[in-house]
Amino acid sequence: MTTPRPDSGQPFGPAPAEDPLVLRLRAAGCVFAEDEARLLCEAAGDGAELEALAARRIAGEPLESVVGWAEFFGLRIAVEPGVFVPRKRSELVVREAARLAAAARAGAVVVDLCCGSGAIGAAVASVVPGIELHVADVDPVAVGVARRNMRPFAGRAHTGDLFAALPASLRGRVAVIAANAPYVPSAEIALMPPEARDYEPLAALDGGADGLDLHRRVAAGAGEWLAPGGALLIETSKHQAPTTAAILTAAGFSVRIMRDPEIGGTVAVAHR
Incomplete structure (x- = not known):
């Protein structure tokens, strides 16, 4: 057209x-x-x-925030200036989270943690109808955008720090937690493309000294929220994947690493 x-x-x-x-x-x-x-x-x-x-x-502003949307997993995801723009590589998280959610019972609870615009949660819901979808982020601006992206899927958006954002009623009921927590080492922020470095929120990029501070916190807190047989998915990078896996193993999970070189995606998939 x-x-x-x-x-x-x-x-x-x-x-x-x-x-x-x-x-x-x-x-x-x-x-x-x-x-x-x-x-x-x-x-x-x-x-x-x-x-x-x-x-x-x-x-230098990202094209997606200028035009107001990003293409992700075949969807138009609303974005705004100052909100993390979803990357193609995160579609690997979507594919595995959707597979696991579809294999769970009907109405399975799926949580998109550190959700930004809510792209991962919306994409999972677009291919697995009937899930109970919750997305959460510490940034109220991002949560406002995520709430818009949740409307077609009856998803709920929450503001707060990691699991503290979630309703207590979800504890022990979550089939899939998908977390795209920031994982760029602090010293490498200055090396990022200006589109990200200058226009996206630092809290959505900076993962601490080795980039994995949030991975440690997610791994430590996820167990009490997962249902029996539930899974935790954390996006990471190829070179950080062994450390992310070790963090999850130390927290009591069995872990496998998935990679998709075509889109540059790497995901740690963890089960109790």
């Missing part, structure tokens, strides 16, 4: 390479300038708004 350019009223597909907006985006370092120009035009209501959106993108 074509969409009219706000400044011309004419339908368009991908913006032509010689389009002035494409040239400006390319000069700013946008590798997929033609596609980005098309998305900016779709998001803008008129020429003035297009110019404002383009200026934000050229300044």
Whole structure:
């Protein structure tokens, strides 16, 4: 389906390479300038708004927060400035969490912890109907966005620090906990791309000295929330995976590591 350019009223597909907006985006370092120009035009209501959106993108703001959504697991996930943008690699968490939730009893409880926009929870619910979905984050701005993304799935969004955010009634009932806790070592934040470093909240990126402070806290607290046979999934990186696995093992879990090199995903899957 074509969409009219706000400044011309004419339908368009991908913006032509010689389009002035494409040239400006390319000069700013946008590798997929033609596609980005098309998305900016779709998001803008008129020429003035297009110019404002383009200026934000050229300044380095993530495209997803500029246009207000991110594509994730075939869904349009709402995002806002200052909220962590879901990454393609997290689709590995979704695939395994969905498999485990589908294998559990009907109405299984699924928790998306450190949820950001709630992308993982929404994606699981989109392929496993009937789950009882809860998402939680310490950032009230992120929780507000996650609440919007939960509406099609009757999910509930909670604000608070890890498990303290969850209703006490979930204790011992959760079939799957999926946690995309921050895991970038503090000293490596400065090495991240400016889109993340300068525009996403530090609390969603910084995992402490070795990047795994939150993994330790999640591993220590998860046991009392999981139902018998329940599973804890923690996204990690390839080089941190052995340490994440050791943390989970020390907390009493049996652990396997899953990887998907195509999307760069690594997940520790833990069972009591």
